[in-house]
Amino acid sequence: MTTVKEHAEANAIVSDNPKNIPVWLNEQFFEDIFVEGHRLERNTFRVKINTIVPTGGAGENYTSMLYRANVDAESDDGDTKTLATMVKVMDAAPEIKQFGVFAKEKIAYQKLLPTIEQLWMNVGETVRFGPRCWKTIEGEIDLIVMDDLNALGYSVADRKKGVDLQHAQIFLTKLAKFHAVTATDYRKNGPIHSLYDNGWIQQEGRAFFEQFLKCVQPLVLDLLDSWPGYEKYKLKLEKNFKGAFDKLMEATMKDDSGFVALCHGDTWTNNHMYSYHESDKAKDVLLIDYQGPYYGSPVLDILYYIITSTELKLKTEQFDELVQFYQEQLADNLRKLNYPGAIPNLREIHIEILRHGYFAMQCLYSILPVVLADKNDNANLAGFVGDAEENRQFRRDVFNNPLYHEHLKVVIKMLDVRGFLDHD
Template sequence: MPDNSNKFSESNSNDMHVKIPAWINMAYFKKLLKRELSDFRKILNLSIIPATPPGESEGDCPTSASTSTSLLMRIIIDIEMKDGFTQQKSYIMKTMVANAEGIGFINTLNIFPKEKQMYELIIPQLEQLYQQRGRSVLFAPKCHLAENVNGRISLVLEDLRPKKFGNINRLKGFNQKQMHRVLQKLAEFHAASAVWHQLNGPYPDDFQRIYLPANYQRSMSYQVRVQSYKKAMASWGFSNPEQYASRIPTAEQFVQSAARCFNCEPQEFKVLNHGDLWSGNILLNTTLACDIKDLRFVDFQRCRWGSPAQDLWELIICSAHHSLRIKQFDYFIRIYHTHLVQCLKLLNYSKPLPLLKELHMSMIKHGFWGYYTTFTHLVFILLPVDKEINLPKLMLPGEEGDRVRAKAYTNPLYVRASLSILPFLHRRGLLEF
């Protein structure tokens, strides 16, 4: 067979809008297939396509630190077996983009080494804790290969699309039954992470590091966003918009509030947070009635040891259906807590079990996550596909930045959400910075 190891469909490369690295070729995947399939003979064809539709990306949010520094691809391989039969294999591949803008800063966060540790080591161990108790609980796609070649980290993961997994419409959010199931899965993940800590000691330093918003006090980016936010807020329909505009934190208050969220008391119940838990990072296998049969989490670059309040605030604010987000907020916390305690007992957690009232107190103590995720992530999550709007443009001073911010902050879906979220946060005293 001719050597086509570096040949790909021209349309595939163009569709990606990025240059496919030359090392991602038939020879690379031949080694993987030989290791996994004893009767593998040869690769007949290899195709590389975007892992998700244009304008979207699996687990991608324009506020994500890795958005412009990761390449996410679906690898489809036609193979011939030793008996002459053919079959098709597909994988999801995630790798670092060489020389991407901002890669130096991203490397200081160690998000890629952290994700490699999660897929390769920690997640299988969390799943094994349940297997030892006679339960099958899976948290993520299977990792077929995780490697670090001269600082370039790459992951080859199970492609769950053939198994009918996919994302919900992020603009609509999870319904009541879906939220119930996602909260249970989150409780399973958190419980296992707490027991892992109990058995193995502290997580590596990367999982305990504090990441504060960069340069908020030294640049104009935060100030211009706040100015546009207040201007947009005046048009939302609040009877007294100044009541909320006056409570938007200054840059110093914003950073200090974030720092307090990272400082957990020693006796406080802690878990390994996913750290970026919204619908785009949750893959569902659903019935025709939209009930969840199974689900997996993806994108483990922001995992961090701390209060479960971080994941709970982000999940509820960013991904619950707008009619449920506030109305069912306390009910969602109870669902999570009930299952969390059940899982901790199953896994023989030896420390005192967290009380429901303690969890509510933690949600208040770390309530800045509620405001933070509303002001940042939710803006993009509720924005219909718009290639014009991204985080750098949102932070840009001047007329172009003002125009982009006005468009984002007056998006009807975001306005509807904010009209219920901000009064809710205010009633709980969480806008007192």
């Protein structure tokens, strides 16, 4: 296993570097990628770093720091090979480490994606689910080096605006392929890795998660209490919030008697990237940020996506059409892959959504406000659970956002008429 110390002075950030670039992100680091990933012979080329820039930033990434690097390998014979990469450095906070997010993502790029893409190849389709991984390092710093999808023509949608119907259908088409192939592989071969078999949340994370809920739930209740006509929703949520951690455990738990697929686990806008036709219509989408996959009901990904990532009008007026579109895609793909079980019909998908409705509330009050938030220098995990004034102010900024209020006022009514708030 390669360690950061083999590249440079591990875990050090150069304080006088105006771009705040880690010292180990140097020519030697990229030389190893050209040799190991591109099969260039060492000592036959020179590495030239064109650019390395931090990207994302506060409010865009909560568990990692990203660096976009463009690097050349200039060979002795005059040939030049350019490498456009994204270097993802994981947050070293203990609460992040305990959830195993780096291990899950490393397994995703090294085993999961190659396996399921090959399964699609086996039935005659070329399907790509994410960027290629060129290098992983585990040690003082955990990091992954992957394709810079932006250099390949992919970009994220506007998280505050949300996506329209055409974008949503492109995404649901790809997600249905992901669910279909992982469901088929699961039924034939079992879990692709044991780390994916422990649910969306685990008992080990109870203390952190309950502190998070303790910090954010009162803010939602205060909002509802301040709006005329919303008192009944506050009363329902007060009941809902009792034993919330255990209810979420139950709502997201795998049920092997039903339909099980691998959920991506974090399908908000910043975790998928679109490519476009010349007409500016979305052409393809790739999933990124594989830190949280888990086996469970695929409707959990659907609820997460629709509530957090689509336009307000689309999620409230065409929710059922989106679900129907997804089910049709899922069924078609399961048939192509010779899924060895019963294929869920539309009625069964809607029953699953109702069964897992408590998770929809989680998406509405703890994920959507973060998606819609303005950029904030205090946007980090401590901002959600910390007691410092800057942490409390961050939470107030997130929940006092007029854009979130616009969504909350409408979506909570939609979830209520579907019975999602009736979890005493």
